[in-house]
Amino acid sequence: MNSINIPTVSVIIPVYNVKDYVLQAIDSVINQKVKPFEVIIVDDGSTDGSGDIIDANYDQIPFVKIIHTINQGLGQARNEGTMLASGEFIYYFDSDDLLMPDLISDFIKIYKENPCIDVFAFSAESFSDESTSDANIQKDKLPVYKRTIEGVYDTGCNAFVKLSQNGTFFPNAWLYIFKKSLQSDNNLFFKRIIHEDEEFTPRLFLKASLTVITNKKYFKRRVRAGSIMQTSRSEKNIIGYLESINTLVELKNNSTGLCEKYLNVRIRQNIVHIFSILKQSNITLSQSTNESLAKVLKGNTDSLVFIAKYNVFIYKVAKYFLKRIGFIV
Structure with missing residues (x-):
């Protein structure tokens, strides 16, 4: 925590072969109404020039850290970024999506009302990438991430139950800002698997204390044909x-x-x-x-x-x- 009682948020952005989207995505983080404490970009062995694009556009920004690694997968890229993070709170952002400009500023307001907060859960919306055929992904079939409820819960378990009862518990890590000490104290890191959020987020909730849920949308998920969740299964x-x-x-x-x-x-x-x-x-x-x-x-x-x-x-x-x-x- 800094001297004027503003929570510091480290935004961690794994990047892998998203050259057509990465500038728009990272700019939506950089251009928040209130700047993040730090932005950690992890180039996970991109082969399409994404790493060069990142270096050329963000290397000189003081609060941005860039690291390049061999390809290890989304979960491990997040882990790499987390180990470098020095903010009090962590937020994982995906490098082909968009962030609403008021996430950090609104989180600061939430924090001031709830200074013991462990987890902040919010809503999101999906949009179809322009290059994605309407025949493949129709607008009314896009994923929905709307909480429809709001509240403050004394434990993550109670919040998990309430969201589950409402049918709006979503495991996606980009729907949560959470205290870094909650993660580090409980060894809550990502496994090297696909669908890593399915097991990470429940672990996070069950270790959390004060949890705040809002129905407001702060994240826009891009649905594109080449993403992890849209490619053929194996x-x-x-x-x-x-x-x-x-x-x-x-x-x-x-x-x-x-x-x-x-x-x-x-x-x-x-x-x-x-x-x-x-x-x-x-x-x-x-x-x-x-x-x-x-x-x-x-x-x-x-x-x-x-x-x-x-x-x-x-x-x-x-x-x-x-x-x-x-x-x-």
Whole structure:
């Protein structure tokens, strides 16, 4: 904390092969109404010239740090940036998206009202990249990240439950500003997997104390054909979900009450993601991945998982009606 009681925020931006978007994305961070304490850009082994673009445009800005690494993946790039961060709070931003200009300034206001804050959760909207065919991604099918609720919660667990009850708990790391000490004191770093947020963010919430939720949108997610989440799926996606499930099972086994129940919901959702990938993609799993999947299924007796294994559509219908009559699904 600095002498005039303003929280310092380190914005960490992993960059990998986004030369067409990186300037617009980083400029939206640099040009905040209130400048971040520091911006750490991690060039994760880009091969399209993104690293050169970053150096040419941001190397002389005093509060910007730039590092270049071999390609290690999004999670490890975030870890690299975190180890260099000296701000009191951390924010992870993606290098092809956009930030509203008032995120940092509004967070400072939130902090002054809640000086013990651990996590600040906000909303986002999606937009289709101009080069993305409307036939592939229609506007009404873009992902929605709207909280629809607001509040201050004494623990991250209570906030997790409330968001889960509302159907608006999103694991995406770019929807949260959080205290760095919460992360470092609890060894909350990213695993080297795809879908790393699925296991990182629940761990973060369950270690957090004061958590503030707002429905205001501060982030704009660009949906483009070449992004991690829009490319064809592979065994790595399955492995990422399996790793996340293992973490969620461990969290569930150490939780009670509604927190335990909603962690079980997230486990089921990750299993359903796996079923969807297997049904939509021509993937042959290795023996070790097949064994890991079998182990997960053996340890899960949720009847909805059984339904999803054979028909994801029927699962969604069953889930809808169970939710309507008050079941935790």
